[in-house]
Amino acid sequence: MLRSTWNFLKRHKKKCIFLGTVLGVLSMLPTLREALMQQLxxxxxxALLKNRxxxxxxxWEDLKIxxxxxxxxxxxxxxxxxxLLRVQLNIIGGYIYLDNAAVGKNGTTVLAPPDVQxxxxxxxxxxxxxxxxxxxxxxKQAVHKTLGSVSLKHSLSLLDLEQNLKEIRNLVEEHNSSSWTNNNGYKSLLCHYMMPDEETPLAVQACGLSPRDVTTIKLLNETRDMLESPDFSTVLNTCLNRGFxxxxxxxxxxxxxxxxDLQHGNSMNSLSSVSLPLAKIIPIVNGQIHSVCSETPSHFVQDLLMMEQVKDFAANVYEAFSTSQQLEK
Known part of the structure; x- marks a missing residue:
């Protein structure tokens, strides 16, 4: 009976964590959008172009890039x-589950108190x-290398844009594969953009760490291990494919x-049938940030949140951190 009750609570907790992820992502998107619009x-x-x-x-060339x-x-x-937020909340959720399971037991220490969370x-x-x-x-370097020499008058189809995006992604992700390798020799994809290196910022304070800091560093290191795993890389890559x-x-x-156009034949429905000058494509591309980083539930964010691969990975993270063996690490 007790076992089935705890299993029910674990399932219920997963739903709460998912809701927390949704709300957390939506609340952070305006900050992300503002940062992007400020730096780019x-x-x-x-506004300058309006004055001719x-x-x-x-x-125009700067605007293109x-x-x-x-x-x-x-x-x-x-x-x-x-x-990342999905991983973090499921790690915390696992620790909270263990804390709740230990309520009333003598000599137990809270694993993840609110200040640590x-x-x-x-x-x-x-x-x-x-x-x-x-x-x-x-x-920006990858975009410049791929599109820097393309004339504003040059026409591109949607298929051309897809190919350009693939080339840019290859440059970005090859750059990270060649410059970032973890201790096990596995090449981690994009991990260091999500978390600082182990040497910074808390870990450098080797002296005078409070118990809260020690616990937080443990959580950060466990999270980093997750982000550097092949499974996480696969899940993130799947999300990026869906996003693009x-x-x-x-x-x-x-x-x-x-x-x-349609009068010329049925082939006009293909991705390569319609081409636009790059100068006309630039405003289209420029406005996409408002769709991608929208705090109102959009198809873009909903797609990412509801992907089975993401849900399965999050469930595995939660299970890994809500078992009693976690206490022994």
Whole structure:
């Protein structure tokens, strides 16, 4: 009876954690969007273009790079935010379950008191701060390498855009695979944008650590181990694939063939049938941040939150951290 009761509570707790993830992600998206719009301020460039300056071609080139960078970073960072918060809340949820299970037992110590939970969850600010800034730098370089030489007059189809996004992703993710390897030799995908290196910031304070700090560092190290695992890399990559697919779906609305186009044959429904000059695509790409980083439940965020791979991984994390063996680590 007691065992079945605890199993019921664990299932109920998982639903609460999922709801917490949804609310947490939606509450952080405005902060993420604001940070992106501040660091990649395309609005100031479009304002300059309205005055028809003599260097408008140079401004357009800057706008091209910033617009693509902003939308691509938005996809990456939103996917990271969803999966990272899901992992963190399930780790905390596992510890809270163990704390509740130990209520009334003599000599038990609370594993995750509220102040530790708060300090631990605040580590997500790295993704919204230094991690985001570094991610912007890497993606901007990849965008420049891929699209820097493409003329504003050059026409691109949706299929061309898809190929360009793949090339940019390859540059970004190859960069991280070659520059970041954990102690086991496994190449971790994008992990250091989500969490600071082990040496910073709390771990460097080897002297005078409070019990709260020690517990928080333990949680952070356990989280880092999760983020550096092949399973996490697979889940994040699946989210990124879905995210970029949704981004292309959003832009597809602007590539619909006209009636005149359709008169030329049925093939006009393909991804390569309609092409637009890059100068006309830039505003379309530039506006995608408002869809990707929308705090109102959007198809983009809903897709990520409801993915089976994400739910299964989160469930495995919760199970791993809600077992009594966790106490022995």
């Amino acid at each position: 301020n395309s609005e100031s460039l479009t 300056p003599s260097n408008k071609l140079e401004i 910033i617009s693509f960078t902003r939308s691509i970073v938005a996809v990456y960072s939103t996917c990271m935010l969803v999966v 708060q300090q631990y969850l605040s580590s997500i600010q790295h993704l919204l701060g230094d991690g985001l800034t570094e991610l912007i730098t890497v993606i 697919s949704r981004l292309l779906d959003n832009m597809a609305e602007f590539f619909r063939p006209t009636e005149q």
